[in-house]
Amino acid sequence: MSVTNEVPPTLDEMIFAISQINYNTVYQPLSPPPPSTDRLSAPLGNITKPSPTKTLTNADTDVDEDNSENEEDNDEENRAMSVSAELDSSRWHPAKKSKHLVLLDLLALLLVSEATSDVAATMLRTNGTMKFYYSKNRPCTDSENQYVRKLFNHVSETNRSVADRYTNLMAAIVDKCQKKIKSRISKVLRRVRELPTDRGIHSEDRLPLELVEKLKANLRIGPEQSLRNRLIAWLDSLSPAQRLKDPEFLRDAIVSAHSIGFPSDINLLIDQKLLRRIRKLGDYMGAVIQLVGEVDLLPPQFLQTLVIQEVPPPPPDRIVIKKTSVEIVEQWARNRHIEGPTETNLRIQFPSLPHPLSQQSTITRSVHCECTLITKIVNDLVQQGTSPFVTLEVGVSKSLCNLCEVFMGSVKKRYPNITIMVSTHHGKNVSGWRLPPLTPLKISQEVEGHINSCIEEIRCKATQERRSDSIPRVFESAFGQEAANFALCLFNPTI
Numbered sequence: 093m094s095v096t097n098e099v100p101p102t103l104d105e106m107i108f109a110i111s112q113i114n115y116n117t118v119y120q121p122l123s124p125p126p127p128s129t130d131r132l133s134a135p136l137g138n139i140t141k142p143s144p145t146k147t148l149t150n151a152d153t154d155v156d157e158d159n160s161e162n163e164e165d166n167d168e169e170n171r172a173m174s175v176s177a178e179l180d181s182s183r184w185h186p187a188k189k190s191k192h193l194v195l196l197d198l199l200a201l202l203l204v205s206e207a208t209s210d211v212a213a214t215m216l217r218t219n220g221t222m223k224f225y226y227s228k229n230r231p232c233t234d235s236e237n238q239y240v241r242k243l244f245n246h247v248s249e250t251n252r253s254v255a256d257r258y259t260n261l262m263a264a265i266v267d268k269c270q271k272k273i274k275s276r277i278s279k280v281l282r283r284v285r286e287l288p289t290d291r292g293i294h295s296e297d298r299l300p301l302e303l304v305e306k307l308k309a310n311l312r313i314g315p316e317q318s319l320r321n322r323l324i325a326w327l328d329s330l331s332p333a334q335r336l337k338d339p340e341f342l343r344d345a346i347v348s349a350h351s352i353g354f355p356s357d358i359n360l361l362i363d364q365k366l367l368r369r370i371r372k373l374g375d376y377m378g379a380v381i382q383l384v385g386e387v388d389l390l391p392p393q394f395l396q397t398l399v400i401q402e403v404p405p406p407p408p409d410r411i412v413i414k415k416t417s418v419e420i421v422e423q424w425a426r427n428r429h430i431e432g433p434t435e436t437n438l439r440i441q442f443p444s445l446p447h448p449l450s451q452q453s454t455i456t457r458s459v460h461c462e463c464t465l466i467t468k469i470v471n472d473l474v475q476q477g478t479s480p481f482v483t484l485e486v487g488v489s490k491s492l493c494n495l496c497e498v499f500m501g502s503v504k505k506r507y508p509n510i511t512i513m514v515s516t517h518h519g520k521n522v523s524g525w526r527l528p529p530l531t532p533l534k535i536s537q538e539v540e541g542h543i544n545s546c547i548e549e550i551r552c553k554a555t556q557e558r559r560s561d562s563i564p565r566v567f568e569s570a571f572g573q574e575a576a577n578f579a580l581c582l583f584n585p586t587i
């Protein structure tokens with residue numbers, strides 16, 4: 093075996109490789125083998141005991157080329173997740189989604205102004221005074237900051253009628269979020285085009301009459317009219333492209349979508365995927381209703397002390413990666429003097445690997461908004477020197493990526509008194525993910541350890557495939573990975 097003095101791949105390169113190979117894992121997989129020398133900058137000793145690996149396939153996440161579509165499909169798993177205090181691993185557990193979390197998610201949606209690649213996170217802290225924090229993956233523009241204040245001004249005008257406040261809020265939202273709203277209308281129409289025969293609206297004839305009448309009454313449809321025909325007519329009315337320029341049209345589309353999507357029984361009548369997209373369009377109205385309703389429940393002094401604060405991340409930057417994802421995994425393995433996979437073997441295990449691989453890729457790196465908010469609060473708590481039991485509810489406009497989830501799991505492990513509640517996750521790896529500045533060392537080490545363990549699992553999968561002429565029964569042994577690691581240290585074989 094030849095000894096190389098090659099440096100290991102950088103963290104950015106490894107994150108790029110994991111995302112390109114489309115390797116997804118929520119839990120920490122195998123511990124990586126120790127590096128052969130002490131040249132690695134990232135200590136690997138903090139890996140916890142191995143836990144089951146969840147590898148999502150394309151079928152699980154319904155991934156396609158369009159990022160905005162991914163957001164749509166991943167949001168389907170709209171379930172609350174929290175890091176449970178009883179656990180010492182970074183597992184996340186479904187929990188009931190509180191009404192505050194619903195509101196924070198909706199507020200995050202209201203902050204998204206671009207049609208794609210724009211995300212936001214929000215957080216409310218009530219500690220004597222009330223503080224609303226928000227962040228994006230890039231620093232907000234002045235106009236975005238003014239818009240957030242405008243929203244809160246409109247909602248706080250409790251001397252005005254609810255109708256006035258709805259009107260003012262919707263006008264501000266339609267003006268600022270029009271790109272995203274148009275994109276949501278387009279998604280509704282795209283699904284309609286996929287369902288050419290009935291536009292995804294089933295006949296109401298097989299539903300109980302009482303239910304049909306209730307739905308009609310909710311939608312202000314006369315008893316003599318067909319519910320199905322009215323819904324089809326509404327979908328058809330969304331089509332003419334020139335109408336998308338009209339703010340009133342956008343507002344009305346949102347209001348109708350909200351009313352259509354609101355009754356739970358409507359799912360008996362509308363194609364599920366179409367209904368999900370209609371509901372997402374209606375979310376803007378849902379946000380306004382929720383926001384006004386919640387504010388009216390607050391004692392007036394709370395609003396007077398409300399502090400609205402952006403937590404800006406560092407500006408995103410662009411880096412060039414001059415290796416293919418296969419070369420990165422090979423380099424990682426060479427550095428450890430272990431067998432690396434060939435491109436062919438990687439492709440067998442990870443068929444979605446792009447073909448051909450690009451030799452040079454430009455990546456935009458950014459700190460994800462939810463990590464920015466969590467880091468801010470954690471650092472504030474540490475500075476205060478107290479460690480009270482704190483529940484941090486983080487609203488997000490888009491599902492958590494895998495590394496954000498690992499990051500939050502690691503925060504939880506480091507600070508057992510902090511519980512993080514966030515409503516979505518999907519465990520997808522995204523290239524260009526960056527640790528927030530001022531991340532505590534233990535947390536950054538753990539995230540780096542996780543990234544290394546992902547590469548190791550990719551390598552194992554790809555190399556085992558080539559060897560597997562027979563079923564490897566030993567892997568079913570109850571003694572597992574710890575025994576295997578012990579044996580490796582004991583005999584120190586050449587692999």
Ligand SMILES: [Zn+2]
Nearest residue numbers: 460492493496
């Ligand atoms: Zn993320």
